[in-house]
Structures are given as C-alpha cells and as structure tokens.
Amino acid sequence: MISVSRGSRREFLKRTALGAAGTLMAPSIVRAAPRALTMMHESSFIPPFDAFFKNKLAAAYEKATGVKVNYDIVSVGGLLTRVTTAAENGTGPDMSTVGFNWAYLFDEKLIDVSDIAEEIGKDSGGWYDNAKEAVVVNGKWKAIPYANIGQLMNWRTDWFKEAGYEKFPDTWDELLEAGIKLKKNGHPFGFELGHGFGDNHGWLYPLLWSYGGREVEADGKTIVIDSDETARAVDYCRRLYKETMLEDCLAWTDVSNNKAFLSEQISCTNNAESILWAAKKDFPEMAKVIDQSQNPKGPKGRFHMLNPQAHAIFAHTPDKQVAKDFLRWLMKPEQLGPWYDIAVTYYQPFLHKYDDAAMWKVEPRNIPFRDATASAHLPGWPAPLSRAQSETIAKYVVIDMFAKACTGKSTKDVIAEAKAQLQQIYKTA
Amino acid sequence: MTAPSLAPALSYRRPAFSLGRWFEQPNVFSWLMVTPPVLFLAALVGYPFFYGIWLSLMNRPVASEGTFIGFANYVQAWHDPVFWQVVLNTFVYTAVATLLKMFGGLGLALVMNQDFRFKNLTRALLLLPFIVPTVLSTIAWQWILDPAFSIVNWTLVALNLVTPPGPSWLGNPHLAMGSLIVVNVWRGLPFYAITLLAGLQTISPELYEAATIDGATTWDRFRFVTLPLMKPVIFIVTMFSVIFTFADFQLIYVLTHGGPANATQVFATYAFDIAMTGGQFGQGAAIALTMVPPLALLILAMALYLRPDKTT
Numbered sequence: 001m002i003s004v005s006r007g008s009r010r011e012f013l014k015r016t017a018l019g020a021a022g023t024l025m026a027p028s029i030v031r032a033a034p035r036a037l038t039m040m041h042e043s044s045f046i047p048p049f050d051a052f053f054k055n056k057l058a059a060a061y062e063k064a065t066g067v068k069v070n071y072d073i074v075s076v077g078g079l080l081t082r083v084t085t086a087a088e089n090g091t092g093p094d095m096s097t098v099g100f101n102w103a104y105l106f107d108e109k110l111i112d113v114s115d116i117a118e119e120i121g122k123d124s125g126g127w128y129d130n131a132k133e134a135v136v137v138n139g140k141w142k143a144i145p146y147a148n149i150g151q152l153m154n155w156r157t158d159w160f161k162e163a164g165y166e167k168f169p170d171t172w173d174e175l176l177e178a179g180i181k182l183k184k185n186g187h188p189f190g191f192e193l194g195h196g197f198g199d200n201h202g203w204l205y206p207l208l209w210s211y212g213g214r215e216v217e218a219d220g221k222t223i224v225i226d227s228d229e230t231a232r233a234v235d236y237c238r239r240l241y242k243e244t245m246l247e248d249c250l251a252w253t254d255v256s257n258n259k260a261f262l263s264e265q266i267s268c269t270n271n272a273e274s275i276l277w278a279a280k281k282d283f284p285e286m287a288k289v290i291d292q293s294q295n296p297k298g299p300k301g302r303f304h305m306l307n308p309q310a311h312a313i314f315a316h317t318p319d320k321q322v323a324k325d326f327l328r329w330l331m332k333p334e335q336l337g338p339w340y341d342i343a344v345t346y347y348q349p350f351l352h353k354y355d356d357a358a359m360w361k362v363e364p365r366n367i368p369f370r371d372a373t374a375s376a377h378l379p380g381w382p383a384p385l386s387r388a389q390s391e392t393i394a395k396y397v398v399i400d401m402f403a404k405a406c407t408g409k410s411t412k413d414v415i416a417e418a419k420a421q422l423q424q425i426y427k428t429a
Numbered sequence: 430m431t432a433p434s435l436a437p438a439l440s441y442r443r444p445a446f447s448l449g450r451w452f453e454q455p456n457v458f459s460w461l462m463v464t465p466p467v468l469f470l471a472a473l474v475g476y477p478f479f480y481g482i483w484l485s486l487m488n489r490p491v492a493s494e495g496t497f498i499g500f501a502n503y504v505q506a507w508h509d510p511v512f513w514q515v516v517l518n519t520f521v522y523t524a525v526a527t528l529l530k531m532f533g534g535l536g537l538a539l540v541m542n543q544d545f546r547f548k549n550l551t552r553a554l555l556l557l558p559f560i561v562p563t564v565l566s567t568i569a570w571q572w573i574l575d576p577a578f579s580i581v582n583w584t585l586v587a588l589n590l591v592t593p594p595g596p597s598w599l600g601n602p603h604l605a606m607g608s609l610i611v612v613n614v615w616r617g618l619p620f621y622a623i624t625l626l627a628g629l630q631t632i633s634p635e636l637y638e639a640a641t642i643d644g645a646t647t648w649d650r651f652r653f654v655t656l657p658l659m660k661p662v663i664f665i666v667t668m669f670s671v672i673f674t675f676a677d678f679q680l681i682y683v684l685t686h687g688g689p690a691n692a693t694q695v696f697a698t699y700a701f702d703i704a705m706t707g708g709q710f711g712q713g714a715a716i717a718l719t720m721v722p723p724l725a726l727l728i729l730a731m732a733l734y735l736r737p738d739k740t741t
Contacts, residue, residue: 081705087492105708106492194600195686248576250689251599256575265577387490387708394707395511396691403690407602417510424509 037323038070039311040086040096042079045274046343057335065329067322077197086314094317095327098310100393101378103135103142104385110142110312111320113327117141120331125353130376134308137385143310144327146336147347148376150369151202151305153296154261154275155268158289159187168293172207172236175268175296179244182267189244190266193403196253200399202305203270203295205379208233208398210298215398215422220383223426225401226419229300234402234411241406250403262286270295272307273346273366294368306376309347348373388426397421485715491708502715511691511699512716519695519720521606523674526613530670531663533614534621539651541622542629552626559619567683570612574598574684599685602692609693612680617673621666628662629655668728675724696720 044050050073058069072093074082083102086092087109103110118141121127131145155168163181179189192199208214212229216222241249246266248256257269262278264286269275279287295304311330313323329335333353340347341359345366349357350373360367379398380389392398401418405411452458485502489495506512541552558566576582582595598608632655640650678697681687687694687702696717704713 084491084705084708105490109492193689195688246576246594246600247597248594248600250601251597251605251685253686253688259575260577263577391703391707391709391712394702394705394709396688400688400690403688407690420510424505 035066035319035322036068036070037095037317037326038072038093040072040074040079040082040093042097043073043076044343044346045076045272046277046346049339049343049347052339052342057330057339060335061326061329065325067326069326086316090314090316092316093314094323095311095313098135098143098312099308101134101380101385101389103310103312104137105387105390106312107137107142109315111315111317111324112140112142113144113313113324114141116324116328116331117144119328120144120351123353124331124333124336124351125355126351128350128352128373130306130374131308131350133381134306134378134385135310143312144331145308145310145350146331147309147340147349148373149272149307149309149346150348150372150376151198151270151272151307152368152372153268153293154271155291155293156187156289157291159185159267163187168291169296172210172240172296172298176236176240176244179240179268183244187267188246188265189240189268190246190249190252190257190260191240191268191270192252192254192257193241193250193399193406194252194256195396195399196256198305198307199252199254199257199269199271200396201379201393202272202307204237204399204402205305205377205381206295206303207237207298207402209303209377209381210295210300211236212298212300214382215380215392215418216383216388216426218382218384220386220388221426223419223422225422226415230415231411233298234405234414237402238405238411250406273344273369276363276365277344277346290365292365292368294372302375304372304376306378306381308350308378345369386426391425392422395421395425397425481714481718484710485718487711489709489711491710495711498711502712503719505712506716506719511694514691515694515696515699515716516719518606518691518693519675520723522610522613522677522693522695523671526610526617526674527667527670529610529614530617530621531667533618534625534666535659535663537618537622538625538629539655541626552623555622556619558616559623563616563679564683566616567612567680571684574608600689602689605685605689605693609681609684612684613674613677616680617670621670624666625659625662628659632658664731668731671727671731672724675720675727 039053041050041053050071054071058071062068079097079099080102082092083096083098083106086096087106090109098106098110117127117135127145131148132141135141135143135145153168159182160166160168160178163178163185165178169175169178182188191203193204194200208230211233213225213227213233215225217224246260248260252260257266257271258275258278260266261269261271261275262283273292276287276290276292279290295302311327313320313327317323336349337354337357340349340354340357344362345359348369355370360370378385378389379393380386383389396403397418401414404414404417452461484495486497486499487495488498488501537555541548541555545551572578573580576594576597579595579598581598582591582593585591585595586593596604599605636654636658637650640654645653676697677695678701681693681695681698682701685693687698696719700713700717702713703716704710707713
C-alpha cells in the first residue's frame, strides 16, 4: 500500500489546490490579455513540424506584432473531440486545424475567411481545385487549407525485384498478380481493412472510385452504391485480401501497417510518408529499398484519398481580426515555405507555387505524393459536403462492405447491406 | 416581541430555539446527511442522464441547433442492421465474460482463502491486472494478440501446433470476440476474486466445524455452507461486473475499434462513433440509452434469482 506522510499529503493538497486554481484562472488570463491567440493542432507525426511553429513562427510573430500565439497540441485521434467541445461550448482555442468535412460540420461555429483565401491564392500561384472541395461551404471559405497528407503505395523494391518487378504495378490487376507472386515468396501484402481512421479509407475509396463505383451521385441524394462497378471492386478486394495479404489485416488500425512494414512482415501497403520517414531514422538499410508510388489505376482511372488539413477560426474568438491577420501572415511564402521544408513533403501544399519547391528535390521518392494531390477526393465524393458523409465514415459503411466480403460474405449481400445503410443515412429510404 | 411576563413560563415549557438540537432531530438530521449526496448525484448522474434522454429525442447534429423528432432516432436504430449486431455482440460479450469471471473468481477466491506460503504477496499480485490502467494493459495485449509478435503464436509455432504465422486473434471475426472476452476476464477477475475472498473470510469457521461433525464432505460444505452465505456478495459483485462489462469501451476501442466488420462493435463504441465521429448526438444518445432497459431488466432478474434467503 502507498503510505503518505502527513507533511507530504498536506504538500500534495496544497499543490493540487494551487494547480486547480491555476487551471481555473488560466482561460480568464488569456481572455484578459487582448492580444494573444491559441492555435490547436493534432500532434504531428513529424515532431520538428510542431516545434517549428512553437519556437520559430510563434516567436517571430510575437516579435513583429506583439501578439502571442500559443500552440496547443492534441494527441493523435483526439482533435475532433476537442474541436467539438470548443465549438459546442463556445470557449477554448481561437483557431484549430480542421480535417475531412469539419468545415461543413462546424460551419455555424467558424468564421468566413474567403477574403484571406482569395488573397493567398492570388499570391501563391492559385489553389488546387480539390482544396475547395473540403472547406468551401455555401460558397464561403470556412477554413484555409494548408496541406494534404496523402496516402500512397509504400513498397519494398528488393522484394518486388525478386518477383520480377522493377517498377510498381500500374493497374490494380497487375498489383494482384504481383501480390500473388510476392506472397508465394513469403512477402505478403498488408492493407488496413479494420476500423482505423486513415489507412483503410486511404486505399478502399480510391479502389471503389477507380472501378467506377461510388456511394452517392453528385446530387447528394441518389444512392448508387449498388452497381456492377462496385461489385467488381468488391470482388477484386476479396481476391487481393485472400491471395496476397495477411489474415490479420481485417483487424488492423492505423498503426498496424507501419508496424508490420517496418518489422518486414509485409512488402506493400497504403500509407502516408510516415513509413519511409521512420525507416530513414531507425532502419537506414531498409530505407534504401523502400519506394512510394501512386495508387494503381482501375478501369475508370486513378484516384487518391484527400486528407486535407486546414486552419479555421472559431466564431467565439473575441478578436477575429487578430486571428485573421495571423492566418494571412502564416500563409505567406516566407513563413509557410520553411514550415513545409522542415517536414520535407509530409505535408503536401494545396498551392501551385510550391509545385516545384526545393522540398521536392530533397527526396525524389516523395514526388508521387505531389502528383497524386490533384486526383484526391473526400469520402462521399462526388456528392457535396454533408453530415451524411460523416455518419457514413463513423459507421464504416464502405470499409465494412469490403471487409465483410473479405471474411467470405457474398458480394451481393455486402452491397445490399451497404445500400440499406446509406439509404438510411442519406434519408432516402 | 412577546410580553416579558410570559417569557419565563414559556422558556420553562419549551427551551429556547437551539440550532444544535434542531439538527439532532432525526428527521432533520437524516435529510441533512442525505442532501449532499443527492445533490451530487443529481448534478453528476441525474442531469447528464436526463439530458441524454432529451438529446435522444432530438435531431441534434454537432455544432447546430437541434429539432425535436420524438422517437425517430430509436426507430432508425431499430431498422439499422448494425444496431442488431451490436445488441447481439454486447450480450454475448457480457454473458460469457461475466460467467467466466464468476466461476473463475469464485475458484480463485477459494484457493486464496487457503493457507499457503506467500499468501499475502500472492493476494497483492492478484490485483495487478485491475490496478494497471486499462489502456496500458490493453496495449500490452495488442502485442500479445499480434500474430507477428505474439508470444502465444510463437509458442504454438514452436510446438508445431500451427503453421506460421498462426491464428489471427483479432483479424478473424470469431476469434476477435473470443480474444476480447479473454482480455476482459483477465482484467475483471481480480475484482471478483478479491471481493469474494472478503466475503469468504466473514464466514464463521464454526459453521464448517459443525457441518464436518454432521458428516458433510468438502463439496457439501461448499454447497450448503459457503454458497448460501456468499449469495449476497456474489449478487453485488455480479451486478457491478455486468454493468461494467455491458458498458465496456476502452478495451474494445483500443484493440479492435469494433472491427473486423463490426464483429466486436458494442453499445458504447457504436454510440461513441456515431455521436463523436459522425457528429450525430441524438442518434448516439438513443443508441447509448437503449442499453438502459435491458441492463435494468438483467439486474432485476438477478436480484430476484439471487435474493438472499430470509429463512437462513
């Protein structure tokens, strides 16, 4: 049992009380100081990226303007909950990173930043079209996109070569063929099919789209998941799983494929740049035989997953102009350029000015990430932003359609179930 | 003010008002004692509970005003195929895990009640799974259940029982539920065992002596002395366990997040995903609240079945 002496207990109580008082007073202090801002970010996979904001950017801005910018880091996976809390209660940070369709979800709680967005676009070579797909709500920019974290194919060049492949397969069919050979050689594939946040959507939506399947039409009402195109994508996925992958992929969450790739369990997966990044740091020999490629193409083209990161200003921010000025300053090439550089290309810009930036020359194997940005879309595409989109993701409708097929259910049944769920979600039943 | 002449007579019959005495009156004192916990419960349990009920009757997307829609969220859940899978999963998970914990815990408590060397140390170590924060121990289990790193698979492969990499404990839908139950039992067993052990120690040795003199065997002593006296403790601990297991979240969220293909999705994880990831507070609340009636029924049934016999 833990014994606490009287003295130390009193000390503990005193410290707790002081701590609690401090916490209670903190927000009021921030509020009282007229020129201080808080920016909330999810902890970056690239730690120098966070450090650069805190130590360099925030310091430089304070020196130039006197406005202190606090950088509030949220653990991975926790940002949506924090944004929800801030938006619902109307307190907390002044600005935050928002992803996916959050600009739409929190529309009423975020301010219009169209003026800055247009200015930035003009200054920096124009926006990628799909940047708007995530943040423009009813014709208004509700956040300023600063990067896409693309999801691409990560593969082992040495093992592919062993199986007779110098280049990464260009089509899904060729990928299946390669996977069968590689699995025979003891190097299976591993793609996430479980309930994670990113690496499952990262390849399953592009697979669906590249076969011509989609959940809903551009009108956001007509459910079209039940199609021959979807059936072909599902059949393909079942084969890819059974003939090339580890059984465990069905349970995988986002860390699983990184772990499996770096421990040499698998020869190919779909992931952000984090595998190569980690290998360079911890397994330099392995890093030499890793490459990254765009997703294979299907009968209807080549697609990628849009994973937008954007800065939004909460409507509860007391001094909105101060926050807007800061975002305008942050997005200027003098600030944004070095910030991108520090993370090499883990964050892919949505502004054409950076298409040939120096950071792309540091690691040529990252170039496919730049080239993939234009063909990336959000889950739910081509329908406009909606709440139904979030519900579909939360219920893993599309992911589980594929996963159930992999566990042996018939294509017809899994599509019928997905259709029933989508009809309920889009309220069209 | 009353006339001074009357004062002595009055104070004689009825002493001047004293706050101390007033407090000591049973009906005042009892209310005084009960009020703080009632307020506490009302604020921390009652308010969220009723707010939850209110939310479940609304179409209330995140960050926007809600509209009252009556029971539409419940109707939607009724027609949602995943919801029924969630119901089934939750019942299987709770029933199997609780039964295993009940029998395992009772067995463990009976063993711990014997005299042996390092008894106290063993009892203390027994609590370890219960003390370690769930998320931490679950991450350890994540490694144990990962075929590539699993000590279980390594052993099975080394013994030539399976071909590498061995079973996928979380990737196979049936094994996944089994694995989660094992982890839940591992975590919950100490709570059962220690509570039952405390119960066992209150049974007077004289009862056993008397039974032995009457010719009772070990089984008889367990059946006719231990078990009837332990009934109230077993009831309480099972009730707690059912509630905890039914509403389990952390373990499942960390290990499978409800996957593969919803094979391990339970009420708490499904409601959380819909409310937080999906931004549909109303629907999430409705799904979470459907836990309440079956749980209440279950507890009522148990209370009737395990009611301590008044005659003994």
